[in-house]
Amino acid sequence: MPAIEVVNLHKRYGDRVAVHDVSFAVAAGEVFGVLGRNGAGKTTTVECVAGLRVPNGGTVSVLGLDPHGDASRLRHRVGVQLQESQLPDRIRVREALDLYASFYRAPIRPDRLLDELGLGAQRDVAYRKLSGGQKQRLSIPLALVGDPEVAILDELTTGLDPHARQDTWAVVERLRERGVTVLLVTHLMAEAERLCDRVVVLDAGRVVALDTAAALTQRLGRSSLDDVFLELTDQAGRTPS
Numbered sequence: 001m002p003a004i005e006v007v008n009l010h011k012r013y014g015d016r017v018a019v020h021d022v023s024f025a026v027a028a029g030e031v032f033g034v035l036g037r038n039g040a041g042k043t044t045t046v047e048c049v050a051g052l053r054v055p056n057g058g059t060v061s062v063l064g065l066d067p068h069g070d071a072s073r074l075r076h077r078v079g080v081q082l083q084e085s086q087l088p089d090r091i092r093v094r095e096a097l098d099l100y101a102s103f104y105r106a107p108i109r110p111d112r113l114l115d116e117l118g119l120g121a122q123r124d125v126a127y128r129k130l131s132g133g134q135k136q137r138l139s140i141p142l143a144l145v146g147d148p149e150v151a152i153l154d155e156l157t158t159g160l161d162p163h164a165r166q167d168t169w170a171v172v173e174r175l176r177e178r179g180v181t182v183l184l185v186t187h188l189m190a191e192a193e194r195l196c197d198r199v200v201v202l203d204a205g206r207v208v209a210l211d212t213a214a215a216l217t218q219r220l221g222r223s224s225l226d227d228v229f230l231e232l233t234d235q236a237g238r239t240p241s
């Protein structure tokens with residue numbers, strides 16, 4: 001059984017179709033990348049996988065369960081990091097992590113995660129005093145503190161400096177070593193090449209490619225995933241309808 005299975009997913013916002021027809025399956029322990037231009041439907045897709053949005057058509061299953069209907073059974077097993085985390089201004093970094101840890105049965109030791117992400121020195125700093133990149137970095141341990149079987153990470157290194165990006169990549173590599181299934185939205189082809197076993201490329205709400213980075217570059221006769229991406233998504237101004 002795949003850890004994540006998306007079949008003919010269709011999602012619209014009012015009249016606007018964000019995801020036309022997307023299917024993919026992610027094996028247990030796989031790090032799976034979701035690539036695509038701005039507006040391609042990546043976040044909508046992963047929000048449906050996370051149970052935060054209800055599809056208008058198709059099916060999604062996570063660990064054999066329905067992410068929306070079985071949300072309470074999946075909450076302990078799935079960690080979600082989205083583009084923006086909402087925390088009270090005054091909460092301190094360590095307090096936020098302790099709070100999130102309290103939601104889970106067997107959380108990871110918060111201090112270890114903070115150190116791994118270079119946030120150890122900020123543990124007593126209030127959320128409102130963190131820089132944008134530090135807030136972004138904090139969203140990662142908040143998603144992982146419950147020691148999830150499936151981690152959903154949306155643009156986890158956007159806005160991070162190169163050191164923080166390396167730290168974050170190392171965290172994802174440790175997730176892989178521990179057999180965690182990772183669904184990773186990214187705009188960084190270097191990130192996808194380094195971390196992802198396979199990638200799906202979305203364009204205007206549809207799948208245009210699904211394979212390993214190496215197979216895609218070879219099949220299209222390109223030297224890098226960047227070139228593959230540009231070729232597969234080269235229709236300027238194309239939007240779903």
Ligand SMILES: Nc1ncnc2c1ncn2[C@@H]1O[C@H](COP(=O)(O)OP(=O)(O)OP(=O)(O)O)[C@@H](O)[C@H]1O
Nearest residue numbers: 013016017018036037038039040041042043044045
């Ligand atoms: N809450 C919403 N209400 C209405 N339309 C939305 C909403 N969220 C997304 N959309 C639209 O759905 C489409 C897909 O958006 P989505 O955020 O899934 O794309 P994305 O691939 O994650 O983009 P980005 O790379 O910019 O984050 C876009 O056309 C977007 O304008």
